[in-house]
Amino acid sequence: MNWNFIIFSLVKLAVIVGVVQGLVAYSVLAERKISAWIQDRVGPNRTAPPFMKYVPVIGPFLTRLGMFQPLADGLKFLLKEDFTPAGVRKIYFWLAPALAVIPAMLTVAVIPFGSNLGAQKMVMADLNVGILYTFGIVSLGVYGIVLAGYAANSKYPFLGGIRSSAQMISYELSMGMSVIPVLMIVGNLNLSAIIGWQSTHGWLVFFSPLSFFIFLVASFAETNRLPFDLPEAETELVGGYHTEYSSMKFALFFLAEYSNMVSSAAMMVTLFFGGWTLPFWGLDQPATSLLLGVAHILVFMVKMLAFMVLFIWVRWMFPRFRYDQLMDLGWRRFLPLALFNILVTAIWMWLTAK
Amino acid sequence: MIVDRRPLTFWERLYLPAIIGGLKVTLKHAYSTLIQRKVVTMEYPEQKWTLPENYRGAPYLVKDQEGSTKCVSCQLCEFVCPPKAIRITPPGANGQKADRGNAEKMPKEFEINMLRCIYCGFCQEVCPEEAIFLLKDYSITSASREELVYNKEKLLALGGEHGGIQKWKHKLEEAKAQENFPVKV
Numbered sequence: 001m002n003w004n005f006i007i008f009s010l011v012k013l014a015v016i017v018g019v020v021q022g023l024v025a026y027s028v029l030a031e032r033k034i035s036a037w038i039q040d041r042v043g044p045n046r047t048a049p050p051f052m053k054y055v056p057v058i059g060p061f062l063t064r065l066g067m068f069q070p071l072a073d074g075l076k077f078l079l080k081e082d083f084t085p086a087g088v089r090k091i092y093f094w095l096a097p098a099l100a101v102i103p104a105m106l107t108v109a110v111i112p113f114g115s116n117l118g119a120q121k122m123v124m125a126d127l128n129v130g131i132l133y134t135f136g137i138v139s140l141g142v143y144g145i146v147l148a149g150y151a152a153n154s155k156y157p158f159l160g161g162i163r164s165s166a167q168m169i170s171y172e173l174s175m176g177m178s179v180i181p182v183l184m185i186v187g188n189l190n191l192s193a194i195i196g197w198q199s200t201h202g203w204l205v206f207f208s209p210l211s212f213f214i215f216l217v218a219s220f221a222e223t224n225r226l227p228f229d230l231p232e233a234e235t236e237l238v239g240g241y242h243t244e245y246s247s248m249k250f251a252l253f254f255l256a257e258y259s260n261m262v263s264s265a266a267m268m269v270t271l272f273f274g275g276w277t278l279p280f281w282g283l284d285q286p287a288t289s290l291l292l293g294v295a296h297i298l299v300f301m302v303k304m305l306a307f308m309v310l311f312i313w314v315r316w317m318f319p320r321f322r323y324d325q326l327m328d329l330g331w332r333r334f335l336p337l338a339l340f341n342i343l344v345t346a347i348w349m350w351l352t353a354k
Numbered sequence: 355m356i357v358d359r360r361p362l363t364f365w366e367r368l369y370l371p372a373i374i375g376g377l378k379v380t381l382k383h384a385y386s387t388l389i390q391r392k393v394v395t396m397e398y399p400e401q402k403w404t405l406p407e408n409y410r411g412a413p414y415l416v417k418d419q420e421g422s423t424k425c426v427s428c429q430l431c432e433f434v435c436p437p438k439a440i441r442i443t444p445p446g447a448n449g450q451k452a453d454r455g456n457a458e459k460m461p462k463e464f465e466i467n468m469l470r471c472i473y474c475g476f477c478q479e480v481c482p483e484e485a486i487f488l489l490k491d492y493s494i495t496s497a498s499r500e501e502l503v504y505n506k507e508k509l510l511a512l513g514g515e516h517g518g519i520q521k522w523k524h525k526l527e528e529a530k531a532q533e534n535f536p537v538k539v
Contacts, residue, residue: 037384040394317376 008120016124020108023308024258025070031312033066038316044069074251082247085152092151097245097252100144103137104259110134111266112192114276114297115286122276122297123192130191131183134267135176138222142168144256145224145241152244160240163230163323170330171221171228177338178214181345182271195275199284205272210341212272214334219264221330224257226315230323265307269300276300405490410473412491413466414513415506416484421515422454424485427461431477431486439470440477457483464506468494487513 029044036043044066052059052068062068084093110130114122127133142165149161182204183189186197198204205212221228237243242253269275276296277284287293321329365371386392396403405411418424432440443463445451452460477486491512496502504512 034384037387038380040383040387040392042387042393042395042397045397313377313380317380318373 009124012120012122012124016108016113017105020105020259020262021255023262024255025074027258027261027308027312028073028254029066029070030308031315032069034309034312035316038313047072077248077251080247082249085154085244087153088244089151089153092147093244094249096144096148096151097249097256098144099147100141100256101252101259103140103144104256104263106137107134107263108259108266110191111263111270112195112275113266113300114293117287117290117293117297121192122293126190126192129189130194131179131189131271134263135172138260138263139168139172141222141256141260144253148245148253149241152241154244156237156239157241157243160237160243163237164224164241167221167224167228167230167326167330170327171218171334174214174330174334174338175218175222177335177342178211178218179271180338180342181208181211184342184345184349191270191275195270195277198274199277199279202279203272203274208272208341208345210337210344212268214338214341215268215271217334219268220311220314221326223260223264223311225261225311227318227321228326229320230326261308261311262304265304265311266300268307269303273303405492409490409492410475410488412468412473412494412512413471413475413477413486413488414491414504415464415509416487416513416516417510418454419515420454423452423460423510424454424483424516425461425464426452426457426483426485427459427464428482430480430482434476434480436474436476437470437472439467439472441465441467461506464509466504466509468502468504469499484516487516489513 033043035041045064047066047069048059048063049068049071052063084090109124110127110133112121112123112126116122145164145168146161149157149159149164152158182194185204185207186194188194188197194204201207220226224230242250245253274284276299278299283292283295283299287296415423415425427442427444429442429444432438432442441463442461442465445459445462449462450460452458473488475488478488489512494502
């Protein structure tokens with residue numbers, strides 16, 4: 001038994017889960033703040049623990065930014081009554097939130113979020129089939145939502161669940177197809193190897209911009225974010241698949257949605273924007289010192305946060321697609337486009353091959 | 355009516371121009387809120403709305419210039435009040451006399467239930483003595499329902515004095531105005 005490996009893995013696991021949860025909490029805040037700015041409002045600016053008013057300058061500033069709002073939100077969710085409606089199918093009702101959260105958390109495991117700190121590689125599991133693993137896990141996320149819709153035993157959640165399953169299955173295809181050119185160019189499924197390839201050749205977004213575009217749109221659909229948030233269309237379906245949920249079970253669905261956002265942002269950074277590398281300041285090679293290792297993690301975080309902001313920004317800008325438009329876009333536009341992209345990449349590779 | 359919809363061009367059907375236009379609009383708004391600090395909302399307890407002149411807030415009883423009760427306990431407001439928020443206890447045959455000269459009596463108790471009041475202003479309109487007015491209070495809060503039934507002392511204290519409102523002078527002006535009402539051409 002290699003105790004060193006086990007201890008370091010556990011530490012990494014704890015840190016990753018902690019960071020992702022923190023990101024989720026604060027991206028909810030970012031969502032509220034950015035929406036406020038876009039709509040000419042101020043956003044959350046009151047919540048603060050009582051001692052904050054004795055802290056000069058920083059206290060009021062952080063309060064104004066709403067930095068303590070996520071704490072209050074989390075506490076509120078924990079303290080609310082966990083209500084189980086009479087008509088629900090109990091087992092599935094309890095199972096669904098867990099099934100939604102677990103895949104969302106699992107996808108982060110294969111993403112290399114830094115080169116190395118000391119002798120430790122900054123990735124939970126350096127799988128040889130990293131991308132396949134991600135797609136496999138992501139498609140499990142549908143079950144949580146479908147089951148939630150089914151368990152609620154009520155028409156609106158059911159419609160939400162149905163919509164979501166159809167939507168996620170159709171966009172998963174284009175998503176998978178869009179990544180294939182990347183795999184063809186790199187010739188490896190390992191995410192660390194993809195980053196390594198990008199550090200020597202340049203970011204893949206310049207080699208395959210169409211792939212990136214399709215992946216971006218598909219990941220909006222996969223995470224049920226706004227232009228495609230049919231499953232939880234408030235105006236039509238009350239709340240969608242989580243209508244009947246309350247308290248922490250409801251919060252778990254939220255958690256899943258935002259964790260999915262985090263992991264798809266991380267995936268995009270890894271696949272198309274060079275992961276933890278930067279082409280200048282010597283940041284493109286695995287770290288030799290502790291400081292460089294930290295710098296790599298920061299680079300990754302900044303890139304990922306940029307994508308998170310994009311996700312949120314787009315949400316407060318677009319009207320929702322109609323359901324048939326959504327399906328039309330998925331099956332009749334993006335799927336052929338992705339296939340065409342594969343073909344073009346293949347021809348290009350064949351022509352340039354020696 | 356037939357709307358002439360021209361077919362979208364290829365460029366338009368890509369949705370991209372619309373997407374970029376949308377991004378620009380939202381970015382402009384975020385810029386104006388964040389950098390230029392132009393917000394359309396008001397931060398309530400610190401900033402308050404300036405109420406218009408004819409605003410109808412909570413109804414309170416008012417005193418005259420000498421600080422005596424104007425209400426003569428006629429109970430017209432109690433009668434007209436649509437949600438029955440007003441309850442007046444008259445002084446009775448041997449009750450307290452009015453504290454001013456040209457009135458016979460004043461109410462023994464005058465209660466307005468602020469939870470029932472709908473701020474319609476009928477009481478103000480019907481009052482022959484100009485004793486009740488809808489003032490500009492709008493944030494009426496309390497920890498219990500009982501506290502929100504305002505009694506006579508509280509209503510008089512909140513209403514304050516309304517000097518300058520002289521009923522008989524107004525009546526005279528109104529009468530004169532009615533005499534010349536059908537304007538002769």
